Amino acid sequence: MWSQFRYLCMLLSTLYFPVSLGVREMVEDEFFVKPGGEVHVTEKKLGTFGCIFTYAAQGGTHENWLFQISKEENGYICSVERPDGRSYLFFQQFKLAVVGASIAEAEVTGDAGTELRSEEYIIDETKNQVYHAEGKFRSQLTRITILAHNPHVEL
Structure with missing residues:
Protein backbone atom coordinates (compact mmCIF):
# COMPACT_ATOMS: atom_id res chain seq x y z
CA MET A 1 0.00 0.00 0.00
CA TRP A 2 2.78 2.41 0.95
CA SER A 3 4.66 1.80 -2.31
CA GLN A 4 1.48 2.48 -4.32
CA PHE A 5 1.02 5.77 -2.47
CA ARG A 6 4.65 6.77 -3.08
CA TYR A 7 4.26 5.89 -6.78
CA LEU A 8 1.08 8.00 -7.00
CA CYS A 9 2.82 10.95 -5.30
CA MET A 10 5.78 10.71 -7.67
CA LEU A 11 3.46 10.55 -10.67
CA LEU A 12 1.47 13.58 -9.54
CA SER A 13 4.63 15.54 -8.80
CA THR A 14 5.90 14.97 -12.33
CA LEU A 15 2.59 16.10 -13.78
CA TYR A 16 2.24 19.23 -11.66
CA PHE A 17 5.83 20.13 -10.85
CA PRO A 18 8.02 19.29 -13.88
CA VAL A 19 10.53 22.01 -12.92
CA SER A 20 11.53 19.98 -9.87
CA LEU A 21 12.79 17.23 -12.21
CA GLY A 22 14.94 19.61 -14.23
CA VAL A 23 12.44 20.05 -17.08
CA ARG A 24 12.02 23.75 -17.67
CA GLU A 25 9.92 23.99 -20.82
CA MET A 26 8.17 21.57 -23.13
CA VAL A 27 6.44 21.55 -26.52
CA GLU A 28 4.26 18.60 -27.45
CA ASP A 29 2.19 18.18 -30.58
CA GLU A 30 0.42 15.32 -32.34
CA PHE A 31 0.68 14.99 -36.10
CA PHE A 32 -0.19 12.48 -38.82
CA VAL A 33 2.47 10.38 -40.51
CA LYS A 34 1.10 9.89 -44.00
CA PRO A 35 1.85 6.97 -46.34
CA GLY A 36 2.08 7.30 -50.11
CA GLY A 37 5.83 7.46 -50.66
CA GLU A 38 6.03 11.26 -50.73
CA VAL A 39 8.60 13.08 -48.61
CA HIS A 40 6.98 14.99 -45.73
CA VAL A 41 8.57 17.46 -43.32
CA THR A 42 7.32 18.60 -39.93
CA GLU A 43 9.15 21.00 -37.63
CA LYS A 44 8.86 22.16 -34.01
CA LYS A 45 10.69 24.89 -32.10
CA LEU A 46 11.27 25.73 -28.48
CA GLY A 47 12.94 29.11 -28.26
CA THR A 48 16.08 29.01 -30.39
CA PHE A 49 16.14 25.20 -30.48
CA GLY A 50 14.37 23.32 -33.26
CA CYS A 51 13.78 19.80 -34.54
CA ILE A 52 12.97 18.88 -38.13
CA PHE A 53 11.52 15.44 -38.94
CA THR A 54 11.64 14.34 -42.59
CA TYR A 55 10.22 11.01 -43.76
CA ALA A 56 8.63 8.97 -46.55
CA ALA A 57 6.46 5.93 -45.77
CA GLN A 58 4.24 3.36 -47.50
CA GLY A 59 1.31 1.15 -46.55
CA GLY A 60 -1.97 1.42 -44.70
CA THR A 61 -3.52 4.72 -43.69
CA HIS A 62 -2.09 7.67 -41.81
CA GLU A 63 -0.99 7.20 -38.21
CA ASN A 64 -1.09 9.53 -35.25
CA TRP A 65 2.43 10.34 -33.98
CA LEU A 66 3.77 12.58 -31.19
CA PHE A 67 6.46 15.27 -31.55
CA GLN A 68 8.06 16.44 -28.27
CA ILE A 69 10.79 18.90 -27.35
CA SER A 70 11.81 19.53 -23.76
CA LYS A 71 14.43 21.88 -22.36
CA GLU A 72 16.45 20.09 -19.73
CA GLU A 73 19.08 21.32 -17.33
CA ASN A 74 21.94 20.43 -19.70
CA GLY A 75 20.28 20.86 -23.09
CA TYR A 76 17.28 19.52 -24.99
CA ILE A 77 15.51 16.27 -25.75
CA CYS A 78 13.73 15.95 -29.08
CA SER A 79 11.60 12.90 -29.83
CA VAL A 80 9.25 11.76 -32.54
CA GLU A 81 7.28 8.64 -31.72
CA ARG A 82 4.27 6.47 -32.25
CA PRO A 83 2.53 6.74 -28.84
CA ASP A 84 1.40 3.11 -28.67
CA GLY A 85 4.82 1.83 -29.78
CA ARG A 86 3.58 0.08 -32.94
CA SER A 87 3.59 1.32 -36.51
CA TYR A 88 2.11 -0.49 -39.48
CA LEU A 89 3.82 1.78 -41.98
CA PHE A 90 6.97 0.90 -43.89
CA PHE A 91 9.36 3.82 -43.77
CA GLN A 92 11.41 4.33 -46.91
CA GLN A 93 13.48 7.05 -45.26
CA PHE A 94 13.67 9.17 -42.12
CA LYS A 95 15.77 11.99 -40.74
CA LEU A 96 15.57 13.93 -37.48
CA ALA A 97 17.74 17.05 -37.41
CA VAL A 98 18.30 19.54 -34.61
CA VAL A 99 19.11 23.25 -34.84
CA GLY A 100 20.48 25.39 -32.01
CA ALA A 101 22.33 22.65 -30.09
CA SER A 102 24.72 19.75 -30.74
CA ILE A 103 23.77 16.08 -30.76
CA ALA A 104 25.17 14.25 -27.74
CA GLU A 105 23.24 10.97 -28.09
CA ALA A 106 20.51 9.43 -30.22
CA GLU A 107 18.32 6.35 -30.04
CA VAL A 108 16.19 4.90 -32.82
CA THR A 109 13.55 2.30 -32.07
CA GLY A 110 11.78 -0.08 -34.42
CA ASP A 111 8.75 -2.30 -34.01
CA ALA A 112 7.92 -3.75 -30.59
CA GLY A 113 10.17 -1.21 -28.85
CA THR A 114 13.44 -2.80 -29.92
CA GLU A 115 16.34 -0.53 -30.71
CA LEU A 116 17.40 -0.60 -34.35
CA ARG A 117 20.72 -2.21 -35.17
CA SER A 118 23.47 0.42 -35.33
CA GLU A 119 24.05 -0.25 -39.04
CA GLU A 120 20.42 0.74 -39.87
CA TYR A 121 20.91 4.43 -39.06
CA VAL A 130 20.08 11.12 -37.37
CA TYR A 131 18.92 9.40 -40.55
CA HIS A 132 18.35 6.01 -42.18
CA ALA A 133 21.30 4.11 -43.64
CA GLU A 134 20.57 3.61 -47.34
CA GLY A 135 20.20 -0.08 -48.17
CA LYS A 136 20.49 -1.20 -44.52
CA PHE A 137 17.42 0.33 -42.85
CA ARG A 138 14.69 -2.34 -42.59
CA SER A 139 11.73 0.10 -42.78
CA GLN A 140 10.58 -0.28 -39.16
CA LEU A 141 10.36 2.89 -37.07
CA THR A 142 8.42 3.76 -33.92
CA ARG A 143 10.60 6.35 -32.15
CA ILE A 144 13.61 8.61 -32.64
CA THR A 145 15.08 10.47 -29.68
CA ILE A 146 17.95 12.96 -29.68
CA LEU A 147 19.68 14.39 -26.63
CA ALA A 148 21.32 17.68 -27.64
CA HIS A 149 23.62 19.85 -25.55
CA ASN A 150 23.66 23.61 -25.58
CA PRO A 151 26.50 25.08 -27.61
CA HIS A 152 29.50 26.13 -25.53
CA VAL A 153 30.36 29.82 -25.55
CA GLU A 154 34.07 30.60 -25.44
CA LEU A 155 35.06 33.60 -23.37
Whole structure:
Protein backbone atom coordinates (compact mmCIF):
# COMPACT_ATOMS: atom_id res chain seq x y z
CA MET A 1 0.00 0.00 0.00
CA TRP A 2 2.78 2.41 0.95
CA SER A 3 4.66 1.80 -2.31
CA GLN A 4 1.48 2.48 -4.32
CA PHE A 5 1.02 5.77 -2.47
CA ARG A 6 4.65 6.77 -3.08
CA TYR A 7 4.26 5.89 -6.78
CA LEU A 8 1.08 8.00 -7.00
CA CYS A 9 2.82 10.95 -5.30
CA MET A 10 5.78 10.71 -7.67
CA LEU A 11 3.46 10.55 -10.67
CA LEU A 12 1.47 13.58 -9.54
CA SER A 13 4.63 15.54 -8.80
CA THR A 14 5.90 14.97 -12.33
CA LEU A 15 2.59 16.10 -13.78
CA TYR A 16 2.24 19.23 -11.66
CA PHE A 17 5.83 20.13 -10.85
CA PRO A 18 8.02 19.29 -13.88
CA VAL A 19 10.53 22.01 -12.92
CA SER A 20 11.53 19.98 -9.87
CA LEU A 21 12.79 17.23 -12.21
CA GLY A 22 14.94 19.61 -14.23
CA VAL A 23 12.44 20.05 -17.08
CA ARG A 24 12.02 23.75 -17.67
CA GLU A 25 9.92 23.99 -20.82
CA MET A 26 8.17 21.57 -23.13
CA VAL A 27 6.44 21.55 -26.52
CA GLU A 28 4.26 18.60 -27.45
CA ASP A 29 2.19 18.18 -30.58
CA GLU A 30 0.42 15.32 -32.34
CA PHE A 31 0.68 14.99 -36.10
CA PHE A 32 -0.19 12.48 -38.82
CA VAL A 33 2.47 10.38 -40.51
CA LYS A 34 1.10 9.89 -44.00
CA PRO A 35 1.85 6.97 -46.34
CA GLY A 36 2.08 7.30 -50.11
CA GLY A 37 5.83 7.46 -50.66
CA GLU A 38 6.03 11.26 -50.73
CA VAL A 39 8.60 13.08 -48.61
CA HIS A 40 6.98 14.99 -45.73
CA VAL A 41 8.57 17.46 -43.32
CA THR A 42 7.32 18.60 -39.93
CA GLU A 43 9.15 21.00 -37.63
CA LYS A 44 8.86 22.16 -34.01
CA LYS A 45 10.69 24.89 -32.10
CA LEU A 46 11.27 25.73 -28.48
CA GLY A 47 12.94 29.11 -28.26
CA THR A 48 16.08 29.01 -30.39
CA PHE A 49 16.14 25.20 -30.48
CA GLY A 50 14.37 23.32 -33.26
CA CYS A 51 13.78 19.80 -34.54
CA ILE A 52 12.97 18.88 -38.13
CA PHE A 53 11.52 15.44 -38.94
CA THR A 54 11.64 14.34 -42.59
CA TYR A 55 10.22 11.01 -43.76
CA ALA A 56 8.63 8.97 -46.55
CA ALA A 57 6.46 5.93 -45.77
CA GLN A 58 4.24 3.36 -47.50
CA GLY A 59 1.31 1.15 -46.55
CA GLY A 60 -1.97 1.42 -44.70
CA THR A 61 -3.52 4.72 -43.69
CA HIS A 62 -2.09 7.67 -41.81
CA GLU A 63 -0.99 7.20 -38.21
CA ASN A 64 -1.09 9.53 -35.25
CA TRP A 65 2.43 10.34 -33.98
CA LEU A 66 3.77 12.58 -31.19
CA PHE A 67 6.46 15.27 -31.55
CA GLN A 68 8.06 16.44 -28.27
CA ILE A 69 10.79 18.90 -27.35
CA SER A 70 11.81 19.53 -23.76
CA LYS A 71 14.43 21.88 -22.36
CA GLU A 72 16.45 20.09 -19.73
CA GLU A 73 19.08 21.32 -17.33
CA ASN A 74 21.94 20.43 -19.70
CA GLY A 75 20.28 20.86 -23.09
CA TYR A 76 17.28 19.52 -24.99
CA ILE A 77 15.51 16.27 -25.75
CA CYS A 78 13.73 15.95 -29.08
CA SER A 79 11.60 12.90 -29.83
CA VAL A 80 9.25 11.76 -32.54
CA GLU A 81 7.28 8.64 -31.72
CA ARG A 82 4.27 6.47 -32.25
CA PRO A 83 2.53 6.74 -28.84
CA ASP A 84 1.40 3.11 -28.67
CA GLY A 85 4.82 1.83 -29.78
CA ARG A 86 3.58 0.08 -32.94
CA SER A 87 3.59 1.32 -36.51
CA TYR A 88 2.11 -0.49 -39.48
CA LEU A 89 3.82 1.78 -41.98
CA PHE A 90 6.97 0.90 -43.89
CA PHE A 91 9.36 3.82 -43.77
CA GLN A 92 11.41 4.33 -46.91
CA GLN A 93 13.48 7.05 -45.26
CA PHE A 94 13.67 9.17 -42.12
CA LYS A 95 15.77 11.99 -40.74
CA LEU A 96 15.57 13.93 -37.48
CA ALA A 97 17.74 17.05 -37.41
CA VAL A 98 18.30 19.54 -34.61
CA VAL A 99 19.11 23.25 -34.84
CA GLY A 100 20.48 25.39 -32.01
CA ALA A 101 22.33 22.65 -30.09
CA SER A 102 24.72 19.75 -30.74
CA ILE A 103 23.77 16.08 -30.76
CA ALA A 104 25.17 14.25 -27.74
CA GLU A 105 23.24 10.97 -28.09
CA ALA A 106 20.51 9.43 -30.22
CA GLU A 107 18.32 6.35 -30.04
CA VAL A 108 16.19 4.90 -32.82
CA THR A 109 13.55 2.30 -32.07
CA GLY A 110 11.78 -0.08 -34.42
CA ASP A 111 8.75 -2.30 -34.01
CA ALA A 112 7.92 -3.75 -30.59
CA GLY A 113 10.17 -1.21 -28.85
CA THR A 114 13.44 -2.80 -29.92
CA GLU A 115 16.34 -0.53 -30.71
CA LEU A 116 17.40 -0.60 -34.35
CA ARG A 117 20.72 -2.21 -35.17
CA SER A 118 23.47 0.42 -35.33
CA GLU A 119 24.05 -0.25 -39.04
CA GLU A 120 20.42 0.74 -39.87
CA TYR A 121 20.91 4.43 -39.06
CA ILE A 122 23.59 7.10 -39.01
CA ILE A 123 24.26 9.72 -36.35
CA ASP A 124 25.92 12.65 -38.10
CA GLU A 125 27.25 14.94 -35.38
CA THR A 126 28.65 17.48 -37.86
CA LYS A 127 25.21 17.98 -39.48
CA ASN A 128 23.32 17.43 -36.18
CA GLN A 129 21.03 14.78 -37.61
CA VAL A 130 20.08 11.12 -37.37
CA TYR A 131 18.92 9.40 -40.55
CA HIS A 132 18.35 6.01 -42.18
CA ALA A 133 21.30 4.11 -43.64
CA GLU A 134 20.57 3.61 -47.34
CA GLY A 135 20.20 -0.08 -48.17
CA LYS A 136 20.49 -1.20 -44.52
CA PHE A 137 17.42 0.33 -42.85
CA ARG A 138 14.69 -2.34 -42.59
CA SER A 139 11.73 0.10 -42.78
CA GLN A 140 10.58 -0.28 -39.16
CA LEU A 141 10.36 2.89 -37.07
CA THR A 142 8.42 3.76 -33.92
CA ARG A 143 10.60 6.35 -32.15
CA ILE A 144 13.61 8.61 -32.64
CA THR A 145 15.08 10.47 -29.68
CA ILE A 146 17.95 12.96 -29.68
CA LEU A 147 19.68 14.39 -26.63
CA ALA A 148 21.32 17.68 -27.64
CA HIS A 149 23.62 19.85 -25.55
CA ASN A 150 23.66 23.61 -25.58
CA PRO A 151 26.50 25.08 -27.61
CA HIS A 152 29.50 26.13 -25.53
CA VAL A 153 30.36 29.82 -25.55
CA GLU A 154 34.07 30.60 -25.44
CA LEU A 155 35.06 33.60 -23.37
